[in-house]
Amino acid sequence: MTQKHILSLLVSAALLCGLLAGCSNTNGDASHASSSASEPSSVSSESAPSSTAQADTSGLFNKDFDENSLFSVDGTAAAFEPSLGWGPGVSGCSLKSVQAAATLLVWADEANLSARTETAIEDAYTQWYDNLSDSEQEGFAEAWPMIKDDAAALLEDKDAMAGRLEDVGLDAKELTFSEKDWSALEDVVDPLVPEAKGEY
The missing domain is CATH 1.20.5 (Single alpha-helices involved in coiled-coils or other helix-helix interfaces)
Known part of the structure; x- marks a missing residue:
């Protein structure tokens, strides 16, 4: 017992x-x-107006990218997410365009794309693009010219765009990007974006 x-x-x-x-x-x-x-996150916590959906960029900005790797680029899906679901003529498209441009500019800078090989950038982009539906691919083709125009405007004078940036919850003072990193992205993506069919 x-x-x-x-x-x-x-x-x-x-x-x-x-x-x-x-x-x-x-x-x-x-x-x-x-x-x-x-x-803390570098993205402002201000809420975006109802005409635009604010992308979750908290994991994108100030991300530690491996600058020593020329053969892989991280964060592509998060960087391109604000570029989807809208096009010219859609309500709030000017705000969505500046948000997409700012997100891609910051990502290109943080991923140090100017130091990457064209093949690495192309692989990252095509892997993202090939996973899109047909309508998402068409929407991106429609939106890309607006995104490029806003990226050029941000590179020229981001303070002049401060109002639009604030409307989507971004602070112009906290955004850092460079023309050479954007050019590395644009030079690869431009020839790969198909001609839009004008569905939007």
Whole structure:
């Protein structure tokens, strides 16, 4: 009888140890998640007007890209996300265009595209583009000329575009980009974008 009591106490102790170990790991994960959530983001938290959908760029801006890798480019889908779902004539297209241009400019700079090979940039773009539906590809082809125009305007004088940037929740003072990184992207993407069929 005593052996059964000792055995049951040992089993109970083992279960209790396992339970406590599990709780301590859960607490560690929760504190890690809360510290990650409290990290500051360079994107303004202002809400965008109802005429435009504000893209989630929190994972894009100030991302640590591996500048030593010439053969892979990260963050392509997040960078091009604001370029989808609209086109000329769509409500709020001028705001969506400046948001898409700003996002691509910042990504090109942070990914240091001017130091990447054309093949690496082309691979990153085509992998993203090939996963789009036919309507998304057509929409991007329609939007691309507007995005390029706004990118050129931002490169020339981003302070003059501060109002439009603020309307989509971006702060002109916090955006950094360079013409050489944008040119590296534009030179690769331009010949690959098909002629739009004018569905928008």
